[in-house]
Amino acid sequence: METSEKLPTDLPRECILGLRKVGVFSDLPDDELAWFIENSDERFLKAGEYLFHKGDSPEWMSIYLSGEVHGREDSTTLDGDVYIFRAGDPATEISGKLPFSRMTEIGLDGRAVTPTHVLLFPSSLFPELLRRMPVLTERLVWIMSDRVREATKMDERRDKLMALGKLSAGLAHELNNPASAARRTADELAQMLEELRLADLNLCRHNLTPEEREFLADTERAAIKQDGDQDAVSRNALELSDRESEITDWLDVRQVAESWRFAQVLAEGGVTLEKLEEISQKMPVMALKDVLTRLAVQISVSKLAGEIKTSVTRISELVGAIKEYSYMDQAGVQKIDLHKGLDNTLLILKYKLKKKAITITREYAEDLPPIVAHGSLLNQIWTNLIDNAIDAMPESGGRLKVRTKLEPDAILVEIRDNGAGIAADVQPHIFEPFYTTKGINEGTGLGLDTVLRIVRKHHGNIRFETKAGDTCFQVRLPLEKKSNPAG
Numbered sequence: 001m002e003t004s005e006k007l008p009t010d011l012p013r014e015c016i017l018g019l020r021k022v023g024v025f026s027d028l029p030d031d032e033l034a035w036f037i038e039n040s041d042e043r044f045l046k047a048g049e050y051l052f053h054k055g056d057s058p059e060w061m062s063i064y065l066s067g068e069v070h071g072r073e074d075s076t077t078l079d080g081d082v083y084i085f086r087a088g089d090p091a092t093e094i095s096g097k098l099p100f101s102r103m104t105e106i107g108l109d110g111r112a113v114t115p116t117h118v119l120l121f122p123s124s125l126f127p128e129l130l131r132r133m134p135v136l137t138e139r140l141v142w143i144m145s146d147r148v149r150e151a152t153k154m155d156e157r158r159d160k161l162m163a164l165g166k167l168s169a170g171l172a173h174e175l176n177n178p179a180s181a182a183r184r185t186a187d188e189l190a191q192m193l194e195e196l197r198l199a200d201l202n203l204c205r206h207n208l209t210p211e212e213r214e215f216l217a218d219t220e221r222a223a224i225k226q227d228g229d230q231d232a233v234s235r236n237a238l239e240l241s242d243r244e245s246e247i248t249d250w251l252d253v254r255q256v257a258e259s260w261r262f263a264q265v266l267a268e269g270g271v272t273l274e275k276l277e278e279i280s281q282k283m284p285v286m287a288l289k290d291v292l293t294r295l296a297v298q299i300s301v302s303k304l305a306g307e308i309k310t311s312v313t314r315i316s317e318l319v320g321a322i323k324e325y326s327y328m329d330q331a332g333v334q335k336i337d338l339h340k341g342l343d344n345t346l347l348i349l350k351y352k353l354k355k356k357a358i359t360i361t362r363e364y365a366e367d368l369p370p371i372v373a374h375g376s377l378l379n380q381i382w383t384n385l386i387d388n389a390i391d392a393m394p395e396s397g398g399r400l401k402v403r404t405k406l407e408p409d410a411i412l413v414e415i416r417d418n419g420a421g422i423a424a425d426v427q428p429h430i431f432e433p434f435y436t437t438k439g440i441n442e443g444t445g446l447g448l449d450t451v452l453r454i455v456r457k458h459h460g461n462i463r464f465e466t467k468a469g470d471t472c473f474q475v476r477l478p479l480e481k482k483s484n485p486a487g
Contacts, residue, residue: 015042018065018117023090024139025063032133040119045069045112056106058097060120061140067116071108083108087117098144099126099137174318174351182311189304192297199294206287215282220295223269224302243267250276256289262296269299322348335370336378338411342402345382352390357397365404371411371477377454378477384451385415385473392419392471409479410460416472427466 016033019025025033041060045051051062051069064087071083085092097103121129130137208216244267251259266276283291322344346353346360353360389400403414422430431452455462460477 015065019063019119021065021088022063022093024094024136024143028133028136032136035132036121036129036136037119039125040121043116043118043120045116045118047112047114050109050111051116051118052096052106052108052110054107054109058101058103058106059123060096061094061098061123062096063119063121064093064095065117065119067112067114067118069110069112069116069118071110073108075109075111085110094140094143096120097123098140099130100141101144174348175315178311178314178318182308182315185304185307185311189301189308192301192304196294196297196301199290199297202290203287203294206284206290208284208287212283216291216294219275219279220298223266223271223295223299240267243272246273247271247276251292254280254288256292262292265296265299266292268303269296271295318347333372333374336373336375337370338368338378338404338413339364341375341379342382342404342413345379345386346402349383349386349390352387353400356390356393356395358390358393359397359399361399361401363401363403365406367406368404368411369406369479371479373458373477374454377457381451381454381475382413382415384448385475388448389415389417389419389471392421393417394419407476410476411479413475413477414472415475416470418469419471421468421471422464422466430464 015037016030019033019037020028025036040063043051045067052071054073054075062085064085066087068084068086071085073081085095087093244263247266248259248263250273251262256262279291279295280288342362342364386400386402390398393400399418401414401416403412403416405412405414431448452462455475455477458477460475462473462475464471464473466472
């Protein structure tokens with residue numbers, strides 16, 4: 001505790017009047033207030049003076065009679081949250097250690113920003129306070145209970161933001177890849193459409209008969225269909241290379257200029273030498289190059305359109321997964337398909353999984369019924385457990401196994417990894433709030449605490465088994481007849 005001058009006092013009337021302005025003291029008898037003041041350390045701080053330091057033992061309850069103190073987790077920087085303790089603010093005019101509080105260490109540096117008048121009541125006198133001022137003690141307990149609830153809500157919000165932060169980089173990457181591919185392909189498509197226009201103009205000069213035009217249209221439709229049929233055309237690189245060489249030779253023999261421009265596209269479009277012979281027999285000799293040019297361009301245009309469709313479909317799937325993952329626009333409690341939630345979580349974490357070359361094994365029970373639950377909260381469980389498993393596995397790759405099983409009165413979900421395991425001295429603490437083995441700015445220590453709270457909210461249980469190379473978290477959620485997570 002920062003030392004400052006303690007002014008001698010004979011319990012001045014203004015001090016009692018000032019204490020009565022604090023809500024919980026307002027109607028207490030003068031003799032009780034006098035005893036409280038007599039046993040308090042009265043401090044007058046100038047702006048800039050510290051009232052407490054991070055790491056101090058919490059030996060006082062602070063009552064702010066005037067002024068304002070700002071608390072920071074790191075007083076050497078202006079970054080981070082600021083916690084304000086202000087006289088006249090019912091939410092913050094009493095701070096520090098309260099009766100029955102389990103606070104063991106002050107987590108902030110507190111510095112006055114204006115001249116501040118504060119009473120510091122020693123926690124060592126809490127037993128006597130309980131005896132002498134039971135009404136005040138009861139009120140202080142209510143304040144502490146309200147703060148615990150607010151702190152829990154803040155922890156949950158912070159953990160959700162941490163989870164969002166974990167997902168955002170991967171989502172940006174996963175969305176950017178198909179979006180960039182679609183944009184590149186659209187540019188290529190615009191160029192191909194211009195080539196198609198020129199091919200049409202060149203072909204018009206040959207005055208093809210209606211029969212020749214119909215034959216060309218049928219050939220193009222068949223080639224486009226075959227190019228889009230993955231089973232119709234072998235995608236073996238060696239076979240395609242051989243077919244391309246054959247087509248190049250065929251074109252060179254007939255002195256078709258720039259044969260290299262057509263050969264690969266025609267090969268990928270499934271155009272065979274037999275089809276080329278048929279084209280050469282049914283189309284005018286002078287029109288052969290322009291016919292093949294148009295055929296190749298049509299195949300290319302169809303292929304580019306398919307690539308754009310694939311990219312847009314990928315984006316749509318990701319957006320759909322995100323929407324399902326967060327259960328946007330849906331009721332809080334509803335029937336949930338656990339497998340869909342697990343798959344959406346794996347999809348959203350795909351970037352981190354790919355980055356470490358992690359192999360995923362799914363063992364899903366075929367007879368798993370839906371469960372009544374908060375879908376977004378369950379997905380928060382899977383996110384935290386899978387993300388922790390990823391972090392535990394080596395950079396060179398690992399194995400992640402996700403398993404579900406139907407039990408007589410519950411659904412079992414297992415998340416298993418082959419990481420380093422959880423150290424023996426860490427195991428008793430992993431579900432404690434703010435406990436983390438990760439580095440600074442890598443974790444809040446709220447992940448598994450949040451998991452435990454969500455599991456309990458759904459009347460389930462969680463356990464784990466661990467050893468080097470094998471860690472398994474088991475979450476059991478009761479079946480619908482016992483689920484009541486709305487409470």
